[in-house]
Amino acid sequence: MAAVVSAEEKEPPEAAMKKELGPAPCGSCITLPPAVAERYEPLEKLGEGMFGDVYKAWDRVGRRLVAIKRLSGRTDDRFVETSLRYFAREGMSSAPAAATPRARSDGDCFVVTMYAGPxxxxxxxxxxxxxxxxxxxxxxxxxxxxxxxxxxxxxxxxxxxxxxxxxxxxxxxxxxxxxxxxxxxxxxxxxxxxxxxxxxxxxxxxxxxxxxxxxxxxxxxxxxxxxxxxxxxxxxxxxxxxxxxxxxxxxxxxxxxxxxxxxxxxxxxxxxxxxxxxxxxxxxxxxxxxxxxxxxxxxxxxxxxxxxxxxxxxxxxxxxxxxxxxxxxxxxxxxxxxxxxxxxxxxxxx
Known part of the structure; x- marks a missing residue:
């Protein structure tokens, strides 16, 4: 389920993982809608699944780490298109701190939750x-x-x-x-x-x-x-x-x-x-x-x-x-x- 407590920004396992397995992809590869980018600063990519990818980000207002999940609004070589129903299900299951509607031309949706761990x-x-x-x-x-x-x-x-x-x-x-x-x-x-x-x-x-x-x-x-x-x-x-x-x-x-x-x-x-x-x-x-x-x-x-x-x-x-x-x-x-x-x-x- 979604995390309800924040984690410290630096954790020993995260540092060790970067040393052994290489640095995570830069967070700049995600383009956030202006309303989301104004508050959240992407830091690095955490991973990806069937419907989209997840990024670690800094919440400028709440002064805490968060996770931003981008649900892809289009089908490409990596992701399955996310319907509104899937977006609603992910949002309700994750108890998001914030979520953007389907406002972008590419149909991408974003769910923001508290950062659960590295x-x-x-x-x-x-x-x-x-x-x-x-x-x-x-x-x-x-x-x-x-x-x-x-x-x-x-x-x-x-x-x-x-x-x-x-x-x-x-x-x-x-x-x-x-x-x-x-x-x-x-x-x-x-x-x-x-x-x-x-x-x-x-x-x-x-x-x-x-x-x-x-x-x-x-x-x-x-x-x-x-x-x-x-x-x-x-x-x-x-x-x-x-x-x-x-x-x-x-x-x-x-x-x-x-x-x-x-x-x-x-x-x-x-x-x-x-x-x-x-x-x-x-x-x-x-x-x-x-x-x-x-x-x-x-x-x-x-x-x-x-x-x-x-x-x-x-x-x-x-x-x-x-x-x-x-x-x-x-x-x-x-x-x-x-x-x-x-x-x-x-x-x-x-």
Missing amino acids: LNLRQYMRLRSVHGRPFHEAEVRDAMRQLLSGARRVHDAGVLHRDMVPENVIVDEKRDGKKVIYRICGFGVSERAARLDRDGSAPLASPSPYRAPEIFLGSQDYDGRVDTWGLGCIMAELIACSGKPFFGADLDAKVFEKMQRAVGTQGIVEWSGLQRLARRDLAAELREKGYATYTGCLQEVFPEEVLSEAGFEVLSGLLDANPERRLTTKAALRKPWFRRFSFGGCCFVP
């Missing part, structure tokens, strides 16, 4: 990998507790995020290094569950390394567990700490095969929704290609010396190929892994 989770994982600082299990547990709690609030509001990827998680590491805050952002393809696919965007849900198996198979009748699948992918990447997508491959078909090899195919074949899809021969096709014979190797990839039994219970529950069995955010947070204290048979859950 890095996204992809950059942060790369930074930790470069410096040889793998995530300890306690750090992974803290990150997943925050992300699952944030996703639970989104789902409780009747909204599916549909794009749970590291690039849509902002990381704010405090100077003392004792606390890292993870904030979910990037609500450009979010949708209310009751309106799912009325705009035809169901296939857009998540890039392929984070796309749940049911979406790969063409389902348009899914729920919040497409988000928990994405969070499971993020959890696997945090443990591996390579900075790369856990199910990454150059083709969607290879991503799907890699996914099935890791988590097994029995779950998706047993999923009752498989018979409700338009292509009713999918189960037979999976068996014919040999996918249905994959038993999964997740336990071998994450043995107990890498991830505790309680931690693996959460990971395997989030990455269950059967969406009917996959953990919801609430069910995941109730797992023993997230219990802070345990005395005999009594547990205290934070």
Whole structure:
């Protein structure tokens, strides 16, 4: 969700990232409408997504750092055109401090929010990998507790995020290094569950390394567990700490095969929704290609010396190929892994 607290202008992770990965593109490459430029001074580009790019800027009036997201009003080689509906959805989800209407001839829109932190989770994982600082299990547990709690609030509001990827998680590491805050952002393809696919965007849900198996198979009748699948992918990447997508491959078909090899195919074949899809021969096709014979190797990839039994219970529950069995955010947070204290048979859950 949108940040509600400002961050300090200089953070150690940001400085380290610039040193190791090179300087960010200059903020002057964004042209702001006069009404916005009068108040906000672009500093540097933070990143980009499906619908536009994001810049760090200085708010001359509020005397604070902000983030400006430009939503592209035209289709080009990089971005999908942003309709007024997408702009309104992004604005409402991000609780903007300011937003400009479609006043420019190119149709670009701008959303201004408080600055949440210097890095996204992809950059942060790369930074930790470069410096040889793998995530300890306690750090992974803290990150997943925050992300699952944030996703639970989104789902409780009747909204599916549909794009749970590291690039849509902002990381704010405090100077003392004792606390890292993870904030979910990037609500450009979010949708209310009751309106799912009325705009035809169901296939857009998540890039392929984070796309749940049911979406790969063409389902348009899914729920919040497409988000928990994405969070499971993020959890696997945090443990591996390579900075790369856990199910990454150059083709969607290879991503799907890699996914099935890791988590097994029995779950998706047993999923009752498989018979409700338009292509009713999918189960037979999976068996014919040999996918249905994959038993999964997740336990071998994450043995107990890498991830505790309680931690693996959460990971395997989030990455269950059967969406009917996959953990919801609430069910995941109730797992023993997230219990802070345990005395005999009594547990205290934070």
